[in-house]
Amino acid sequence: MNIIPDFIARRLVGNRAHWPKVVRLSAWLNRVGLYFLAQARISLRLIYPDGRYTSDHDFIVSQYALQDKIRAVLARYRADGSAYKYFFGQPYQGMGMAGIFGDRLTDYRFDDYELRRFIRSGDRVLDIGCNCGFIGILASYRTACQTTGIDINPYMIEIGQLAAEHLRVADLVELRAGRLQDYDPGPVFDVVFSFATHWTDDNNYRVSIDDHMARMASYLKPGGMMIFETHCNDVGNPEFYAAMEGAKRLFAFDGFHKMTDSDTRELYLMQRR
Template identity: 30%
Template sequence: MTDETLATQKKDLSNQWKKIGEQLWLKYYKILFACKDTAAACFSGNKRTLHSNIKDELEKQRKAWNGAFYPFYQGYQKIGIHGLRLTEKRIKNYDLQKYLKSTDTVLDIGCNTGYIALEISSSITKVQGLEINPCLINVANLVKEHLKISNAEFSTSSFENFSSKKQYSVILSLASHETWDNKSTFTFNEYIEKVAKLCLPRGILVFETHDLRTEDVPRMLSVLQKDFELEVQKKLEKEHRLMPERMLFVMRKR
């Protein structure tokens, strides 16, 4: 597949996802998810307040954020939020707990609403979530406070601008190496080069592709294997019928 063909396909899919985002917020969420979330929230006044605050943040995002719109992209059963990609199911699909230790420090690049970071926080020492969209970081902090989690931190920053004096024993790059709205400016080589610098020797990288229709997997693996050894490669089960097929790589830093 040529670079020009890939670029055209990605542009087409980007436009499709923008339309899907608006449709989900204006129609699909209200019909399918809202009734489930309302039922879950009825059991707890605190949860009702949390849901209301989350929805307020997502409405702010829809009106003010000049980029990809994520209306309940991530779901989190623990707090009664039903999204396209359920956090608990993703963690199981990735077999993520297998690669985590109590001493681990984790970086979650493009953490979205931070649900995966929050869910794994009890298994590790500390997790740092990184997300360019401030509305999604606000949601992450709302849920962090609700769940009384103290070892998770969330920062509003692009990966390009992120800096850290420390390295991490586990890095999560879950469909975050580029964005549909073209807010990411790194080439794939530049992205992986920075990931490698942030990863401790013999540390773990859990890497998820985007839609396999637009990814040059052999080329990606070639770049990844300059700094990492491949331990696991598998095609992922879809969390929802609207989601594309993706591939997961578990890599170890050389």
């Protein structure tokens, strides 16, 4: 199902010059969709004049209000010439559950990476280069783990904090704006997520795989688990695989666990020795 007529879609597909417009259009459609979703709930008031189920509306109606708050953050983000823009000024992460538009959909990734299997209630989870922190937020929402997320981009962190409040898990989620290189809490985490962040396009984190693995190991309790997602261009790269062999000093793992994102990335489950 695509509401963009085929003859227009054919002209847009694959033409990079149109990508910003397509992203703007998609963000707008997302917003319109949420508006009607909110209206669908609000309309029910017509058949319940006694106010019954009014509180049921809150989640959907506040989801629409959340978009306004996020738009205000994004306006400041776009105006900040020094902030790197991953997705044409929209968040890198989206979250279907909270109606938040973004490039990569957290809900899908959470299930595809089978994260639920590796996290127990009360676990301490660290999400590095977390962007909006949505993967950790969803982990806390679904498993009641304690999540810490760190990202250098303060605007994405602000959006994450709004989403955590909206989902009522702000007490379980700590999101901090800062450089990973300056974060040194010691080996206190049960699980670390390193998703598409062992080096970054914005050049704010460029270290060797060896350095990255040592940093991740320093965050984990012995026996703790790192869940590691590659970039697309690591896949099939002999240098990357050679560096991963070196990581076996610190982590026990046996090749990659599965291909993800339509077979474009690899996911590794790595246990701290």
